[in-house]
Amino acid sequence: MDDARQLLGGFAQLAQALAAARDEDARLEVAVAAAVELIARCDHAGLTVNQKGRLVTRASSDDLVCRANQLQTELGEGPCLDVRRDQNTLVSPALSAERRWPAWAPRVHHDLGVDSMMSLLVYTDEHSYGALSLYCAQGSRFDADDVAVAQALAGQLSVIIAAEMQIDQLGLALHNRTIIGQAQGVLMERYDMTADQAFDYLRRLSSTSNRKVAVLAAEIARTRRLPEPG
Incomplete structure (x- = not known):
């Protein structure tokens, strides 16, 4: 005992x-x-x-x-x-x-x-x-x-x-969501897109370039322009 x-x-x-x-x-x-x-x-x-x-x-x-x-x-x-x-x-x-x-x-x-x-x-x-x-x-x-x-x-x-x-996963998800939102804002401002159109564009670009949406979004948010082809 x-x-x-x-x-x-x-x-x-x-x-x-x-x-x-x-x-x-x-x-x-x-x-x-x-x-x-x-x-x-x-x-x-x-x-x-x-x-x-x-x-x-x-x-x-x-x-x-x-x-x-x-x-x-x-x-x-x-x-x-x-x-x-x-x-x-x-x-x-x-x-x-x-x-x-x-x-x-x-x-x-x-x-x-x-x-x-x-x-x-x-x-x-x-x-x-x-x-x-x-x-x-x-x-x-x-x-x-x-x-x-x-x-x-x-x-x-x-x-x-x-x-x-x-x-850790929650923190990463919140970070990615913030970055994607910033990229959507850039696309909406520069290309007269709606939020849904901007997100659809990111998904299509991710599929055709074989790059993750979050990676593309970070590049767009940083450079404020579309990624180079390829």
């Missing part, structure tokens, strides 16, 4: 720290530090982004996660490359006997001194996905309780990142 109460208190403190963090990078650092603190056998933690097969460490407790990610990229195999394809949570209780990654697992075990690891999916978008990577040192292995706490933490991290992505 005391352990459960302590764990709940740790998650409550984590929520407060995440709310107080100044930006997304700071929130990721807080979450990574919390992983090492809250998961009993976790010695190293990091948030890894997979961008079309290229692994980028967004936040980490130390350099080990970066080195493990570099090995995955070099060898073309590893949990952060497989987590989305196979399942949301990948656990390797003993890397010394791991067969899924025959090149990567022994290197991490022998070179980096890791016995057990977990990789948990935390978000996906059109071009990338992120995973929470957790490692424990030789002589220790993750158990079922560690997996349960890690999944709870990954779920909380998923909510944070999803909210950040929605805010």
Whole structure:
């Protein structure tokens, strides 16, 4: 009971720290530090982004996660490359006997001194996905309780990142809408168009030039003339 109460208190403190963090990078650092603190056998933690097969460490407790990610990229195999394809949570209780990654697992075990690891999916978008990577040192292995706490933490991290992505997308949409409105104003003033005619013109120009409406609108708003053909 005391352990459960302590764990709940740790998650409550984590929520407060995440709310107080100044930006997304700071929130990721807080979450990574919390992983090492809250998961009993976790010695190293990091948030890894997979961008079309290229692994980028967004936040980490130390350099080990970066080195493990570099090995995955070099060898073309590893949990952060497989987590989305196979399942949301990948656990390797003993890397010394791991067969899924025959090149990567022994290197991490022998070179980096890791016995057990977990990789948990935390978000996906059109071009990338992120995973929470957790490692424990030789002589220790993750158990079922560690997996349960890690999944709870990954779920909380998923909510944070999803909210950040929605805010970013909303900000971009509002910016694009403003730029398109400015371009419509230029077309209406210079070519005696209505607002609907100006927007239809932008859409046709986007289709024939294979350029995004927002890009064309920004050029028109900046130069106050039509884009050059081609």
